[in-house]
Amino acid sequence: xxxxxxxxxxxxxxxxxxxxxxxxxxxxxxxxxxxxxxxxxxxxxxxxxxxxxxxxxxxxxxxxxxxxxxxxxxxxxxxxxxxxxxxxxxxxxxxxxxxxxxxxxxxxxxxxxxxxxxxxxx
Numbered sequence: 001x002x003x004x005x006x007x008x009x010x011x012x013x014x015x016x017x018x019x020x021x022x023x024x025x026x027x028x029x030x031x032x033x034x035x036x037x038x039x040x041x042x043x044x045x046x047x048x049x050x051x052x053x054x055x056x057x058x059x060x061x062x063x064x065x066x067x068x069x070x071x072x073x074x075x076x077x078x079x080x081x082x083x084x085x086x087x088x089x090x091x092x093x094x095x096x097x098x099x100x101x102x103x104x105x106x107x108x109x110x111x112x113x114x115x116x117x118x119x120x121x122x
Contacts, residue, residue: 009087010062016090017044017057023085025049029057037073041065048078055079088112 011017017029029044034054041056043065048055051074056065068074091114092102101117 009083009090011057011064011083011086012059012062013090013093014044014059016086016093017046017059019089019093020082020086021046023089024082026082036065036067037069038067039065046082048074048082050074051078055082084112088114091116 014029021027021029026047026049029046031043032045033040033042034045034056036053041058043056043058045054045056051066051068053067053073058065064079066074066079068076068079088104092104095102095116099119103115103117105113105115107113
């Protein structure tokens with residue numbers, strides 16, 4: 001049986017954040033405080049391609065703090081892709097913890113089909 005899932009991601013897992021960064025190419029995230037244009041944010045700092053300021057992932061609240069000035073200081077697509085890959089990596093980690101396998105397939109529209117096989121070894 002297949003299911004389609006829509007989710008609102010809370011970015012809380014440092015391991016999944018690091019896995020998403022390794023997969024997408026940004027440097028490994030490091031904990032710190034970043035001065036955004038008009039504020040400061042603390043968390044795991046993720047430097048997205050061509051973004052002026054890094055994204056601060058607050059793993060306690062699950063919130064992301066960033067300033068891309070409505071796309072002028074960083075393309076929203078890069079953040080959206082990071083969230084997509086973070087969600088896949090987090091689902092994969094949780095599936096493996098439960099002894100399940102996770103397989104993914106990139107679809108032509110840019111989405112990712114993730115299949116969790118119950119009880120499968122991976």
